[in-house]
Amino acid sequence: MDPKTDPTYLDAPDAADEKQHRMVRDEVYIDPKEEKALLRKLDRWIVPPVMLLYLFSFLDRVRSNIPPKTKVEAKSKNILTPCPQVNIGNARLYGMEEDLNLTGNQYQIAVSLLFVTYISSELPSNLVIKKFTPSRWLSFITTAWGVVATLTGITQGFKGLVACRVILGALEGGLFPGLGMLF
Numbered sequence: 001m002d003p004k005t006d007p008t009y010l011d012a013p014d015a016a017d018e019k020q021h022r023m024v025r026d027e028v029y030i031d032p033k034e035e036k037a038l039l040r041k042l043d044r045w046i047v048p049p050v051m052l053l054y055l056f057s058f059l060d061r062v063r064s065n066i067p068p069k070t071k072v073e074a075k076s077k078n079i080l081t082p083c084p085q086v087n088i089g090n091a092r093l094y095g096m097e098e099d100l101n102l103t104g105n106q107y108q109i110a111v112s113l114l115f116v117t118y119i120s121s122e123l124p125s126n127l128v129i130k131k132f133t134p135s136r137w138l139s140f141i142t143t144a145w146g147v148v149a150t151l152t153g154i155t156q157g158f159k160g161l162v163a164c165r166v167i168l169g170a171l172e173g174g175l176f177p178g179l180g181m182l183f
Contacts, residue, residue, distance in 0.1 A: 050179050053142060057172055100157055110161045117169030125174030134181040141178065145171040 088096070088111060097107055129137050148171065152164040 046182065050182070053175060053179065057145075057175055100155065100161060102158055102161075106158050110158070110165050113162055114165045114169035114172070117166050118173040121170040121173030122177050126177045128174070129178055129181055134178055137174065138178045138182075141171045141174045145175070 092107060096102075102110075125137075125141075132140075145168065148164055148167050152161070152168070155161045155164055
């Protein structure tokens with residue numbers, strides 16, 4: 001076939017076009033002072049909130065081994081009791097199983113279900129981020145995660161605890177991929 005009549009030949013860039021494209025790309029100049037200022041701005045405004053989100057995300061997963069000082073402190077229903085109830089492990093130490101009437105391995109089931117939905121929601125979250133912008137998606141899941149984490153404190157039994165943990169896992173699963181899209 002003659003190259004001048006071949007349609008694929010007309011679509012293919014010639015060597016001169018590629019060389020010019022490479023030159024334009026190489027000629028882009030970035031001022032080092034402006035680049036440094038931009039990196040400082042990103043470090044100041046994006047990194048601290050992201051690190052704070054990671055901190056809040058891991059508070060629920062880290063188990064503290066600080067036992068209650070007395071049996072009275074462990075059974076106390078007083079919200080103003082100065083005890084570090086920041087995660088589900090500490091809540092167990094301070095009497096959550098008795099308050100929710102958990103029996104057998106119900107506590108372990110509630111804790112484990114978070115990770116099932118956490119892992120299974122990472123891929124769908126990436127697909128949703130393509131539909132929405134990362135800033136909107138992260139705002140939504142962070143707000144929803146905070147609301148669900150707060151409402152976990154008013155659960156009345158095993159079913160409510162499991163529902164909260166499943167929803168928390170689904171929301172937290174979208175956090176890591178979403179923050180990865182920011183960088």
